[in-house]
Amino acid sequence: MKLWHCHDARSLRALWALEEMGLDYELEMMAFPPRFLHEGYMDVNVLGTVPYFVDGEHHLTESTGICHYLVETYDQYAFGIRPGESGYGAYLNWLYHSDATLTFPQTLYLRYTRLEPDATKALVGEDYRKWYLARLRMLNQRVEDHEFLVADRFTIADIACGYALYLGESLGISEAYKAPTLAYLERLKARPGFISAQRVQKEAAPPAA
Numbered sequence: 160m161k162l163w164h165c166h167d168a169r170s171l172r173a174l175w176a177l178e179e180m181g182l183d184y185e186l187e188m189m190a191f192p193p194r195f196l197h198e199g200y201m202d203v204n205v206l207g208t209v210p211y212f213v214d215g216e217h218h219l220t221e222s223t224g225i226c227h228y229l230v231e232t233y234d235q236y237a238f239g240i241r242p243g244e245s246g247y248g249a250y251l252n253w254l255y256h257s258d259a260t261l262t263f264p265q266t267l268y269l270r271y272t273r274l275e276p277d278a279t280k281a282l283v284g285e286d287y288r289k290w291y292l293a294r295l296r297m298l299n300q301r302v303e304d305h306e307f308l309v310a311d312r313f314t315i316a317d318i319a320c321g322y323a324l325y326l327g328e329s330l331g332i333s334e335a336y337k338a339p340t341l342a343y344l345e346r347l348k349a350r351p352g353f354i355s356a357q358r359v360q361k362e363a364a365p366p367a368a
């Protein structure tokens with residue numbers, strides 16, 4: 160298996176899952192954005208985004224999809240929920256929620272306040288920041304009285320949504336998180352897999368562009 164990754168980008172979900180599961184993989188660490196800063200990357204991934212993941216004939220570009228693939232292919236669902244098992248519907252919902260509902264507005268905030276700032280766009284970015292924070296309602300409610308999102312155990316749903324919370328922290332908007340959400344994020348950051356993923360990406364840092 161090979162994962163193309165940039166520091167703290169969404170590919171961290173896949174790296175975190177690989178580390179939690181203790182799987183062997185090759186890591187290609189790249190400067191961000193790899194579309195411009197990693198020569199030849201567009202030939203690898205026509206989208207130019209990270210993550211990119213290859214396992215034999217399987218090529219994936221979706222970070223949560225890679226976690227799902229790993230659970231079903233290599234992990235015997237230790238970090239997943241099987242169809243038919245209690246919590247399966249909620250588990251799938253959190254997996255899709257992580258990107259379609261949570262990182263989507265974050266991306267627009269990042270783009271319009273950091274990557275392409277100007278006065279008009281900054282207003283749009285600010286609007287998406289508020290929208291993202293409002294969309295944390297469901298997660299906040301769940302972690303008020305649950306350690307993990309589903310089935311009372313750590314699963315890739317926690318990796319997928321936890322990464323969105325972590326990205327919010329990196330973007331400097333986590334001070335608006337409610338206390339249960341902040342505590343949940345701290346629990347996730349204390350996970351052995353998260354700590355190893357941080358170490359691995361640090362040690363594999365690409366040369367400065």
Ligand SMILES: N[C@@H](CCC(=O)N[C@@H](CS)C(=O)NCC(=O)O)C(=O)O
Nearest residue numbers: 168169192194208209210220221222
């Ligand atoms: N839905 C994809 C999105 C991947 C994505 O947009 N990644 C961002 C980094 S977090 C990226 O590569 N941006 C650089 C670009 O678009 O050139 C996923 O969750 O993996």
